[in-house]
Amino acid sequence: MPVARPETSDARVIAHVDMDCFYVQVEQRKQPELRGLPTAVVQYNEWQGGALIAVSYEARGCGVKRSMRGEEAKAACPEIQLVQVPVARGKADLNTYRSAGSEVVSILAQSGKCERASIDEVYLDLTDAAESMLADAPPESLESIDEEALKSHILGMTREDGDDFKESVRDWICRKDADRRDKLLGCGIIIVAELRKQVLKETEFSCSAGIAHNKMLAKLASGMNKPAQQTVVPYAAVQELLSSLPIKKMKQLGGKLGTSLQTDLGIDTVGDLLQFSETKLQEHYGVNTGTWLWNIARGISGEEVQGRLLPKSHGSGKTFPGPRALRSLSNVQHWLNQLSEELYERLSSDLEQNKRIASTLTLHASAFRSKDSDSHKKFPSKSCPLRYGVTKIQEDAFNLFQAALREYMGPFGTKPQGNKKETWRITGLSVSASKIVDIPSGTSSIMRYFQSQSTIPSCSASGCPQEHVAVTPSASESCSEQKSAEAAMPEEDITVTYTSPDLDNSYRDSDMVPEKFPCQDVVSCLSTGAMEFPTQSGSNRDTPTKTIGRKTNNSKEKNGGMPSIVDIFKNYSATPQSKQETQEDSTVSLTSKRGNLSSSTSHSSEVNQEVEDRRDTEWGYKVGEIDQSVFDELPYEIQREYRSLLRPNKRPNAGKSKGGDGSASSSIAHYFPPLKR
DNA sequence: ACGGGTATGACC
DNA sequence: TGGTCATAC
Numbered sequence: 154m155p156v157a158r159p160e161t162s163d164a165r166v167i168a169h170v171d172m173d174c175f176y177v178q179v180e181q182r183k184q185p186e187l188r189g190l191p192t193a194v195v196q197y198n199e200w201q202g203g204a205l206i207a208v209s210y211e212a213r214g215c216g217v218k219r220s221m222r223g224e225e226a227k228a229a230c231p232e233i234q235l236v237q238v239p240v241a242r243g244k245a246d247l248n249t250y251r252s253a254g255s256e257v258v259s260i261l262a263q264s265g266k267c268e269r270a271s272i273d274e275v276y277l278d279l280t281d282a283a284e285s286m287l288a289d290a291p292p293e294s295l296e297s298i299d300e301e302a303l304k305s306h307i308l309g310m311t312r313e314d315g316d317d318f319k320e321s322v323r324d325w326i327c328r329k330d331a332d333r334r335d336k337l338l339g340c341g342i343i344i345v346a347e348l349r350k351q352v353l354k355e356t357e358f359s360c361s362a363g364i365a366h367n368k369m370l371a372k373l374a375s376g377m378n379k380p381a382q383q384t385v386v387p388y389a390a391v392q393e394l395l396s397s398l399p400i401k402k403m404k405q406l407g408g409k410l411g412t413s414l415q416t417d418l419g420i421d422t423v424g425d426l427l428q429f430s431e432t433k434l435q436e437h438y439g440v441n442t443g444t445w446l447w448n449i450a451r452g453i454s455g456e457e458v459q460g461r462l463l464p465k466s467h468g469s470g471k472t473f474p475g476p477r478a479l480r481s482l483s484n485v486q487h488w489l490n491q492l493s494e495e496l497y498e499r500l501s502s503d504l505e506q507n508k509r510i511a512s513t514l515t516l517h518a519s520a521f522r523s524k525d526s527d528s529h530k531k532f533p534s535k536s537c538p539l540r541y542g543v544t545k546i547q548e549d550a551f552n553l554f555q556a557a558l559r560e561y562m563g564p565f566g567t568k569p570q571g572n573k574k575e576t577w578r579i580t581g582l583s584v585s586a587s588k589i590v591d592i593p594s595g596t597s598s599i600m601r602y603f604q605s606q607s608t609i610p611s612c613s614a615s616g617c618p619q620e621h622v623a624v625t626p627s628a629s630e631s632c633s634e635q636k637s638a639e640a641a642m643p644e645e646d647i648t649v650t651y652t653s654p655d656l657d658n659s660y661r662d663s664d665m666v667p668e669k670f671p672c673q674d675v676v677s678c679l680s681t682g683a684m685e686f687p688t689q690s691g692s693n694r695d696t697p698t699k700t701i702g703r704k705t706n707n708s709k710e711k712n713g714g715m716p717s718i719v720d721i722f723k724n725y726s727a728t729p730q731s732k733q734e735t736q737e738d739s740t741v742s743l744t745s746k747r748g749n750l751s752s753s754t755s756h757s758s759e760v761n762q763e764v765e766d767r768r769d770t771e772w773g774y775k776v777g778e779i780d781q782s783v784f785d786e787l788p789y790e791i792q793r794e795y796r797s798l799l800r801p802n803k804r805p806n807a808g809k810s811k812g813g814d815g816s817a818s819s820s821i822a823h824y825f826p827p828l829k830r
Numbered sequence: 831a832c833g834g835g836t837a838t839g840a841c842c
Numbered sequence: 843t844g845g846t847c848a849t850a851c
Contacts, residue, residue: 156839171851196835198834200832204832206833206851219833219851238834238835245834270837270851271838274851405848405849407849407850408849410848410849441840464837464838465837466836467836468837472833472835475832515845533845534844535845580831580832585836835851836851837849837850837851838850839849840846841846841847
C-alpha cells in the first residue's frame with residue numbers, strides 16, 4: 154500500500170522511461186524481418202495458442218489485445234506474427250528480456266540517478282543534469298533544439314491555430330519568462346530526447362517517456378503518447394490533468410483500493426478526491442494511505458528515485474493450471490529442481506557480474522485440496538537461509554515445500570477423516586532468492602583472507618552421502634512416500650495422498666527450516682564446485698553473453714575438476730582496488746554488446762573495453778555462505794566486516810534471540826552469535 | 831480453475 | 843522477523 158511522502162521543496166526533474174511493447178521489440182531485433190509487421194509474443198502454452206504477453210502497435214491497430222489467446226489474436230488479425238517466449242527447463246525463460254532491459258538501464262544510468270522499476274521501465278532523477286544545463290547552456294541560448302525534443306507533447310500547451318507545432322514547443326522550451334520549474338522541465342525535455350535517441354541508436358529499442366516534477370506524474374505522462382514519444386507535465390497543467398483522470402489510471406489505484414474509492418466514496422476521477430478532507434480519507438483507509446490519497450489528488454508525491462539498477466530479488470516460478478496441477482511429491486520435486494536450477498543460474502550470474510550474494514531462499518506455492526469445503530486455504534510460504542549450490546537449493550526448496558505442505562494440510566494432517574484420504578493439488582510453484590547484498594571488493598580483508606588460503610581441503614572429496622543430505626527430521630519422517638515417489642518418473646502423475654506425521658514431531662518441527670547439512674564446511678560453502686558458471690553452451694546461447702573478460706578459461710583442475718572459490722579470487726587479485734563510486738548501492742551489470750554470439754567466450758569486446766576495465770577493478774570474491782564454525786575461526790576483523798556487510802544498520806547480534814537453537818541456522822546471514830576474540 | 835512469470839512494498 | 847497481501851507490467 155502506498156505511503157505518503159512529503160514533496161521536497163525544490164522542484165525536481167523526474168523522467169519515467171517506458172519501453173514500447175518491449176518483448177516484441179526484443180524479438181524483432183532478433184528477427185528483423187518481423188519489424189513493421191503486426192507481431193505478438195506468446196508464452197508457450199498448448200492451450201488455445203498460448204497467452205499474449207506483448208503486442209506490437211501494428212497488431213494493436215487491428216484489435217489485438219494483451220491477454221488474448223494466440224488463437225483469438227489470429228482471428229482478429231490473421232497476418233499476425235506470433236513469436237514464442239524462449240523455453241528452458243520446461244518453463245518460460247525471460248533471460249533475454251532481462252538482459253535487453255539491462256542494456257537500456259546501463260545507458261540511462263549515465264545521466265543521473267536511475268531506478269530500474271521493472272524489466273522495461275526506468276525512473277530517472279534528472280534534477281542535477283537539468284540544473285547544470287540551465288546554468289551552463291540554457292535552452293534559450295542554444296541555436297537549435299533537438300528535433301526529437303521538438304516532438305514532445307507538452308500538456309496544457311495552448312497551440313494557436315495554424316501554428317507550427319514544433320515552433321510552439323520550441324517557444325515553450327526556450328521561453329525566457331518561464332518560471333524556474335518550467336525551465337528545468339525544458340532542460341529535462343532536451344536531456345530525455347537525447348537519451349531516447351541514444352537508447353535507440355545503441356539498442357535499437359524505441360521507448361516513450363514522461364517528464365515531470367515527480368515520479369507519479371512522470372509515470373502518468375509516459376503512457377500518454379506511445380510509442381516512441383515523450384510527454385511533459387508542467388506544473389501548471391497538473392490540476393487539469395488530474396481533474397478528469399479516472400481514478401483507476403493512477404498507479405496503485407488500479408486494484409482494490411481504486412475500486413473501493415469508486416464504490417464506497419463515489420470517486421471516479423482523481424479530481425473527485427479533492428472534495429475529501431485528509432482526515433476523512435484517513436478514516437477510511439488509514440493514516441498513511443489517507444494522506445497519500447490526499448496528496449496525489451493534488452499531484453504531490455515526494456517519492457524519490459531510488460538509485461538501484463539491479464533487482465532486489467530473483468525468482469523462478471511456474472503455474473500448473475487446472476488439469477495440470479501437480480499431485481505427487483515426486484512431480485513437485487521434479488519441478489522444484491527445474492526452478493531451482495534456473496534460480497541458481499541467475500544467482501551465479503548475479504554473483505559473477507555484480508558481486509552480490511543472496512541470503513534467503515523462499516518457496517511459494519499455491520494449492521487446493523479437492524475434498525474440502527475450505528479448499529482454497531492459502532498454501533504458506535516458507536523461507537530459509539540460502540546456500541549456494543544447485544543441489545543445495547533444490548534440497549532446501551523441497552524441504553521447504555514439505556514443511557509448508559504439512560502446515561497446509563493441517564497439524565492433524567488429513568488423516569482419514571472417514572475413509573477418504575485428503576489429496577492436494579499444486580497449481581503453482583516458485584522459488585526466489587532475496588536479501589541480496591553487495592560484496593565490497595578490492596581492499597576487503599575478507600578477500601585478502603581468502604587469497605591467503607592457497608589451498609582448501611575439499612569436502613566433496615570426502616563425500617557427502619546423499620542420505621545425510623536429506624531433510625529436516627520431521628520432513629523426512631513425515632514423508633514416507635518420498636522414497637518410492639522419487640523412483641517414479643517425474644513426468645508421470647502418481648497420486649500420492651498426504652498422511653500426517655505423528656503428532657509429536659509435527660508440532661515440534663512445524664516451523665523449522667532445513668537443518669545444517671553435515672558436510673557444510675568451508676569448502677562446501679566456498680567451493681564453486683557446485684557453482685558452475687554459465688557458459689556459452691546450451692540454453693544460454695541466445696542470451697547476449699554476460700561473460701566478463703577473461704574469466705571462463707580459468708582453472709577447473711582443482712577440486713575434482715571444478716573451479717573453487719580460490720581460483721576465482723586469484724583471477725581478480727591482480728587488480729585489487731576499491732570499488733568505484735557508484736550511485737547509491739549498486740552498479741549495473743553491463744552486459745556485453747549484443748550480437749557476436751559465436752566468439753564471445755574468451756574475449757571482451759573492444760567496444761566495452763573501458764567498461765570492463767572498470768569492472769575488473771570492482772571484482773571481488775564470492776562468498777555464498779560461511780558455516781558458523783568456520784566463521785568463528787575467522788579473524789576478528791573479518792567477522793566484524795562480514796557482519797556489517799550483512800547487517801549494515803544494526804549492531805551485531807542486536808536482534809532478540811528467537812529462543813531457538815541458533816546453531817540450526819546454517820548461514821551467518823541469519824545467525825550472529827556474540828563475537829569471539 | 832489461465833494473464834504467466836516476476837518483482838516491489840506495506841503491514842502485522 | 844517471516845509471511846501475507848496488494849499491485850503492476
